[in-house]
Amino acid sequence: MQEEIGVGPWPGEWPTTPDGSPDPRYDEALLADGDRRNVEDRYRYWTQDAIVADLDRHRHDFHIAVENWGHDFNIGSVIRTANAFNAKAFHIVGKRRWNRRGAMVTDRYQHEFHHPDVASLREWAGGIPLIGIDNVPGSTPIETYELPRECVLVFGQEGPGLSAQMQEACVDILHIEQFGSTRSINAGAAAAIAMHMWILRHVHGVG
Template sequence: MKVPAFNLSTDEIREELAPIRHPFSIAVCRAKNPFNIGAIIRTAHSFLVREIFLVGTEPWYERAAMGMAKYETIVECPDEDAFLEAVRGRPLIGVERDHARTTLWEAEMPDGLVFLFGSENDGLSDHLLAACSQVLAIPMYGINHSYPVAIAAGMVMCEWARRRDPRGNPSLR
């Protein structure tokens, strides 16, 4: 038997979570592997992101989100231009190794930012890269060229939290 979390409706849970959401969002160019989008949504819920932008029209695997999608604000943008219009005026930080100008450890992370992740095959388009105020890379130490997009998204969200949460950042204690 499945028991509803906190014995509240989905809308009541969303209402309770709204004031404690964090001042950043993520955007993902629809990945070719639909499982990754669901996994990213599940991870984004764990960090209580403001919203999740899905760029493109490819399907995603809802079961991979483990039911967390219903608690999240998911903004579906049919293409890159619609996405850029939706985030106009907000800092856009691309996560793209080949075009990075800084690293995850050094990048500025202002309130209201949107982290942007490309698809597994194509990364971020030139159009989206040009719209980014920063492009960062996650340091790598092996011979592999890139992280899986779901892992990269989790690592970036974790770094954001480490910087902002007093439990992860001794300077905030």
């Protein structure tokens, strides 16, 4: 028998504030019916707006950007990972519509920006450096690179990688060291590694 995800209806009296009024963070429908969403236990029964507001108080200083020229399924995986690491926001460059299935609705808890082309992303970023992640000639190993606290980590599509225009817009392009026979790793996996490298440096002080 498959284990049921989430929790059932709230047991006992519903949550209140210190003055005894209903706690506005909680969703009455979820309290009554249960919460089967893919959220951390600390956010069980909370409204979506309340979760976003709490995440906003702790978001990290890196953004992610993904080029979307071919409706790549991997974009959803990248966005899901950005939620896991609580990125400041995610940016879609190219086509406005993207394949959300792989995001597992985590995009609802993040801030999304759309840029029709590379130039508009660069204009938005201003002084925030764009750092590409791709194993192209001349790229630098991410393992030895000092990722700045404030930056935009930029990812290309599965297969072609970063476009020539995006490579030109990036201040640096980093690759992930590999030791096997394959030329590259999955775009979603590469994004997860890159974001975790930022976490190691700026949250745990490693490197």
